[in-house]
Amino acid sequence: MKVTLFVTCLVDMFETNVGKATVELLERLGCEIDFPTAQVCCGQPSYNSGYVEHTKSAIKKMIETFEHAEVVVTPSGSCATMFHEYPQILNDEPGWSARARLLAEKTYELTDFIVNVLKVENVGAKLNGEAAYHPSCHMTRLLGIKDAPFTLLSNVEGLEMRPLPYAYNCCGFGGTFSVKMGNISEQMVDEKVDAAVSTKASILVASDGGCIMNIAGRMQRRHIPVKVMHIAEVLNAH
Amino acid sequence: MSIKISDGQFKDKVKENLQDDFMRGAVSSAQDRLRFRRLETAEELGNWEEWRSHGEEIRKHVLENLDYYLQELSENVQKLGGHVHFAQTAEDANRYIEDVVKKKEAKKIVKSKSMVTEEIGLNAVLEKAGCEVIETDLGEYILQLDEHDPPSHIVAPALHKNKEQIRKVFAEKINYTKSNDPTELARHARETLRSEFLTADIGITGCNFAIAESGSISLVTNEGNARLATTVPKTQITVMGMERIVPTFEEFEVLVSLLTRSAVGQKLTSYVTVLSGPRREGDADGPEEFHLVIVDNGRSKILGTEFQSVLQCIRCAACINVCPVYRHIGGHSYNSIYPGPIGAVLTPLLGGYDDFKELPYASTLCGACTEACPVKIPLHELLHKHRQVIVEKEGKAPISEGLMMKAFGIGAASNPLYTTGTKLATKVMKPFMKDKEFISKGPGPLKEWTAIREFPTLKNERFRDWYKNREGGDKK
Ligand code: SF4
Numbered sequence: 001m002k003v004t005l006f007v008t009c010l011v012d013m014f015e016t017n018v019g020k021a022t023v024e025l026l027e028r029l030g031c032e033i034d035f036p037t038a039q040v041c042c043g044q045p046s047y048n049s050g051y052v053e054h055t056k057s058a059i060k061k062m063i064e065t066f067e068h069a070e071v072v073v074t075p076s077g078s079c080a081t082m083f084h085e086y087p088q089i090l091n092d093e094p095g096w097s098a099r100a101r102l103l104a105e106k107t108y109e110l111t112d113f114i115v116n117v118l119k120v121e122n123v124g125a126k127l128n129g130e131a132a133y134h135p136s137c138h139m140t141r142l143l144g145i146k147d148a149p150f151t152l153l154s155n156v157e158g159l160e161m162r163p164l165p166y167a168y169n170c171c172g173f174g175g176t177f178s179v180k181m182g183n184i185s186e187q188m189v190d191e192k193v194d195a196a197v198s199t200k201a202s203i204l205v206a207s208d209g210g211c212i213m214n215i216a217g218r219m220q221r222r223h224i225p226v227k228v229m230h231i232a233e234v235l236n237a238h
Numbered sequence: 239m240s241i242k243i244s245d246g247q248f249k250d251k252v253k254e255n256l257q258d259d260f261m262r263g264a265v266s267s268a269q270d271r272l273r274f275r276r277l278e279t280a281e282e283l284g285n286w287e288e289w290r291s292h293g294e295e296i297r298k299h300v301l302e303n304l305d306y307y308l309q310e311l312s313e314n315v316q317k318l319g320g321h322v323h324f325a326q327t328a329e330d331a332n333r334y335i336e337d338v339v340k341k342k343e344a345k346k347i348v349k350s351k352s353m354v355t356e357e358i359g360l361n362a363v364l365e366k367a368g369c370e371v372i373e374t375d376l377g378e379y380i381l382q383l384d385e386h387d388p389p390s391h392i393v394a395p396a397l398h399k400n401k402e403q404i405r406k407v408f409a410e411k412i413n414y415t416k417s418n419d420p421t422e423l424a425r426h427a428r429e430t431l432r433s434e435f436l437t438a439d440i441g442i443t444g445c446n447f448a449i450a451e452s453g454s455i456s457l458v459t460n461e462g463n464a465r466l467a468t469t470v471p472k473t474q475i476t477v478m479g480m481e482r483i484v485p486t487f488e489e490f491e492v493l494v495s496l497l498t499r500s501a502v503g504q505k506l507t508s509y510v511t512v513l514s515g516p517r518r519e520g521d522a523d524g525p526e527e528f529h530l531v532i533v534d535n536g537r538s539k540i541l542g543t544e545f546q547s548v549l550q551c552i553r554c555a556a557c558i559n560v561c562p563v564y565r566h567i568g569g570h571s572y573n574s575i576y577p578g579p580i581g582a583v584l585t586p587l588l589g590g591y592d593d594f595k596e597l598p599y600a601s602t603l604c605g606a607c608t609e610a611c612p613v614k615i616p617l618h619e620l621l622h623k624h625r626q627v628i629v630e631k632e633g634k635a636p637i638s639e640g641l642m643m644k645a646f647g648i649g650a651a652s653n654p655l656y657t658t659g660t661k662l663a664t665k666v667m668k669p670f671m672k673d674k675e676f677i678s679k680g681p682g683p684l685k686e687w688t689a690i691r692e693f694p695t696l697k698n699e700r701f702r703d704w705y706k707n708r709e710g711g712d713k714k
Contacts, residue, residue, distance in 0.1 A: 012701045014694040019701035035705050037657075046643040048603060050625030050635065054644055137604035166270075169562045174602025176639075179686035181600060183256060186690045187566040188602075217691030220676055 001118070003031040004069030006062075006083075006107075008076045009041035010209035018209065021236035022075045022110060028236075029118055038065045042082040048175045052089065059086055063099050071117065072107040075232045077139020078208050080109040084143065109139060110232060111148040111207060122155035127237040131203035131229075132164040132196055134171060136211050149207055149231055156234060162199040166191065173214040189218045196226055207231045240328065240359040241589045243388040243573055248596040251571040261390075261398040261568045268397055272559040275503020276610070283499065293496045294614040296489045297550035300481070301541065307450040307483050308532065314453025318515025320528035324480075328358035331533045335360060335442070335475055336367050338529055342473050344369060344439035348431075350457065350464035351375035352444025353392055353553060354479045354533055356575045357588070360442070361386075372434045374463040376427055380404055383411040390569025392576060393501050393555040398568055431463070441467035441525065445478035446552075447493060448530070451486045454514040455530065458497060460507045468513055474525035476513075480532050481549040493552055496612040500554035536588040544623055548583050550613045555580075557607035557617055563600050572597060579607035583620045591627075595634050598624035657702075 003026055007019045023033050042062060047055040063086065066072050074080050084107065086100035114120050133153060139145050153161055172178065172188025179185075192215055196204045204226050206212050216228035244251075255261060280286040300307055312322040325331035339347070347369050349355065361371045361382075373382045377396035381387045384407045389395030396404070401418040408414035408423060412430050416422045443464055445455045455476045457464040468474050484490045498504045517524035540549055558564050558578030569577035574585040574594065582597040598621045607617040629635045676692035677684065687693050699707075 007701050013696055016697045016699060016701045016704055020704060023705070035702075037702060037706075048622065048625075049639070049643055050622070050627075050629035051640075051643040052626045053630060137602070137606070141605040141609050168560075168606065169565070170602045170604035170606065172562070172602065174604065177599065177602045181252075181563075182686045182690055184252060184563055184566055184600070185602075187256060188562055189691070191566075213694060214691065217676070217687070217693060220692040221678075221690065 001031050002034055002070050003113075004034045004036065004066060004072045006039055006042070006066065006072055006074040006079065007035070008074060008079045008209055010213065011075060014213065015209055015230065018075055018230040018232050021230070021232040022073075025123065025232055025236040026073065029114065029120055029123060031118075034069065036065050036068075040065075042079040044078065044082050045175055047082070047089070056090065059089060059100075060096060062086075063096065063103055066107075067099060067103055069103075069106060071113070072103065073110055073113045074107070075110045075230065076208050076210075077109045077136050077143055077145060078210060080107055080112075081138040081142045083107040109143060109145055109148075109207065111152055111235075112143070112145045114235075115148040115151055121151050123152060123235050125155075125159075125235045125237050126157040127203075127234055128158040129203050130160040130162055130199075130201040131205050131234070132162045132199045132201045133167075133231075134164060134192065134196070134204060134206040134211060134215065135167055136206060136208040137170050139207055149205075152235055153205065153231070156237075159203075159234070160201075162201045164199060164204075165195045167195075171211045171215050173210045175210065178214060185214075186218075189214055193218050193222065193224060193226075197224060202227060203234070204228045205231050205234050241357050241574055241576070241585060242593055243570065243575060246573060248571065248573060248600070251573055252567050255568045255571045256566060258398075258568065260400055262566060264397060264400060265568050266565050268394065269559050269565055272503060276500055276556060276559070277503075279499040279503045279505055282505070283495065289492070289496060290612055290614050292492055293552075293612055294550065296484065296492060297552070297613045298547075300483055300485065301546060301549055304481065304483070304541065307485060308480065310450040311448050311453060311483055312530070312532070314450065315515060315528075315530050316453075318453050318528075319518075320453070320515045320530055322530045322532065324532050324534070326534045328533070328535050331358050331477065331531050331535070332360055332363040334531055335477070335529075336363055338473065338475060339364060339367060339369060339440060342439055342527075344473070346370045346372070346434070346438045347440045347442055348372050348374050348435055348438040348467045348471065349378070350441070350443045350459065350467040351378055351395070352442070352477055353389075353575060354444055354535075355442065355477050356389065357479075358477075358533060358535060360477070372431070372438070374431050374435070374461075374467055375459070376424060376461060376463075379427055379431065380407060383407050388570065389575060390577060391555060391558060392553055392578075392580070393558075398570065435466045435470050438467075438471045440473045440475060441471040442475045442477065443467055445476050445482055446497065447490055448478055448483045449485075449487060449490050449512070450483055452514055454512050456490065456494075456513070457509070457511040458494060458507050459509045459511070460502070460504075462509050465509060465511055468511065468525065469523040472525055473527045473529070474513075474516075475529045475531060477531045477533060480534050480537050482552075493613075497552050497554050500552075500556040500610070500612040540587050545583070545587055545620060547615050548580070548587065548620060550615050551580055551584070552613055553580075554612060556610040556612060557615075560606040560610045561601075562604060562606065563602070567600070572600070579617045579621070580615075583615075583617055583624065586624055591632050591634060595628055595632075598622075598628065 043055040043058040090096040171192040172185040391397040405418035516528040564578040586594040680688040
């Protein structure tokens with residue numbers, strides 16, 4: 001299957017390894033990768049801050065960039081959610097909204113794509129250690145993807161999964177919230193970090209670049225030696 | 239008190255409340271307990287999602303036909319011999335109630351819990367008129383004794399207080415001499431309140447739902463205080479928000495099922511009281527005179543707007559109980575009697591953006607509130623809508639942010655700009671990286687980020703560069 005990759009701006013700039021792992025993983029599963037270089041950002045930073053009109057041109061640009069695809073896959077629950085919101089955002093412009101709908105219908109978050117489209121539950125990964133999984137809010141609540149990551153992680157050879165207490169609470173990222181309301185965000189991320197530490201797992205896995213930057217950044221600041229990994233990296237370990 | 243609880247700024251309030259370890263402990267353990275109980279009772283009921291959809295439909299239907307049901311309700315209340323007053327504003331409602339109080343020459347008033355009377359600031363008005371006003375809901379009573387400390391939660395108003403603090407208040411104000419055991423505290427409050435009930439001239443209540451078909455009002459409580467407040471005094475005044483209405487008992491049953499489970503994780507509360515008009519011949523108790531005050535106070539302005547769904551709210555506080563922001567900053571930080579996600583949506587609508595423009599940003603848009611709401615109000619979407627209004631219509635966003643977001647919009651819409659921009663960023667950030675894996679003290683907007691956490695360094699090789707260079711990569 002030909003997969004058009006939306007790598008996300010965070011991964012493009014900061015988490016190159018996650019992008020590489022996504023490509024290698026999908027190729028290993030028999031997919032052919034298409035990476036349109038015209039891709040930019042899904043538009044969430046300005047959209048979520050209320051700058052809806054200003055975001056529309058970026059959104060249209062993304063639609064133009066991806067509408068040729070058979071399927072679009074992205075290693076981010078949050079950015080996939082944003083693609084799914086495009087039709088509603090462009091509601092006033094029926095032509096664009098219809099194009100957005102077609103794009104949304106074929107856009108998948110990475111683990112959802114592997115489990116529900118490729119129908120693969122075991123990607124043949126191997127990683128020794130104990131891990132906890134942080135379910136990101138947009139992916140679980142707005143996209144409704146709850147089980148796919150666990151299904152895939154539970155089949156990673158050598159990896160022992162441990163439940164993360166208070167997993168349902170947001171990590172405190174929230175895009176500009178993390179800087180606009182820094183002191184609240186700090187308390188939220190601290191609670192997340194403490195919960196991860198309490199599992200005594202050596203790895204914390206997540207599916208969203210934003211959460212990872214936030215949690216890993218706080219762990220580094222607090223000198224906590226838990227490794228924060230994107231799920232693509234875990235599934236690509238072998 | 240009115241909707242705004244003090245003159246403080248959101249930022250300062252947050253700072254102050256984040257220091258309050260006790261409050262934070264109390265809030266997080268209450269959240270954990272209530273979440274668990276809510277989920278458990280929802281599960282037990284079965285088909286929870288269908289119940290939610292049903293609840294949503296009912297609330298939507300009522301809002302679409304609000305004129306009709308308000309008319310039906312008031313006709314039926316009048317048929318039963320009650321008086322109905324539509325109050326457009328808080329002042330109007332207060333004036334009407336004050337008039338009734340004066341006519342009755344009332345000196346003592348007992349109240350059962352009511353958020354809308356907090357919203358309109360009724361107590362202060364009545365006290366100024368020379369009445370003694372006594373809150374009889376235990377939580378409200380504690381707050382009232384404690385120099386009118388404002389509520390921090392819409393269902394459990396004294397959530398932020400611990401039993402030792404309560405003991406002290408009781409010792410100081412109502413001659414309490416025993417321990418801080420909650421049962422003993424509650425018993426003392428009950429005993430003290432009992433005599434107040436017996437000597438009160440007027441009982442004032444809120445209203446969970448008014449039932450249009452019968453002209454009834456209902457009160458859902460666990461303490462039974464509402465029963466006393468509505469049976470002993472000769473005059474009863476019920477104050478309700480204009481949207482708190484259901485067509486018939488059939489819908490009432492659905493909403494009460496959703497309410498008690500969502501609010502306190504109970505199949506049913508200890509008391510569900512339905513009252514229809516004043517005492518009739520042959521009735522053993524009940525008031526001789528009944529007044530229903532229906533309060534608009536900004537609600538009708540919300541009808542027909544993109545925020546209409548907020549009026550579906552049944553004040554269960556489930557959204558507050560799952561909110562990860564409320565969890566840390568507590569109720570008082572919102573500076574509104576309506577805290578948490580529902581407060582952050584409703585308060586700017588009722589109280590204006592000038593005083594409350596920060597509230598819609600006090601959220602990560604995580605959607606926990608939307609997921610919990612028993613009547614499916616898309617709370618996080620409404621928070622986002624507020625942001626859009628603040629930015630695009632009200633022009634109240636910081637200028638620097640506006641510039642940044644515009645630049646972002648232009649950059650993100652143009653690939654060449656994005657590509658050179660991200661390349662350039664690597665160079666600009668170089669001096670801050672110090673060959674480390676992360677940045678500890680960033681410039682500009684990164685300052686806020688790095689005050690708390692490390693920031694990852696930009697990679698020399700972006701993903702797109704890697705992809706282009708790899709064998710068999712980008713073939714173009
Ligand atoms: S918004 Fe929904 S969850 Fe929040 S108090 Fe109202 S009904 Fe309950």
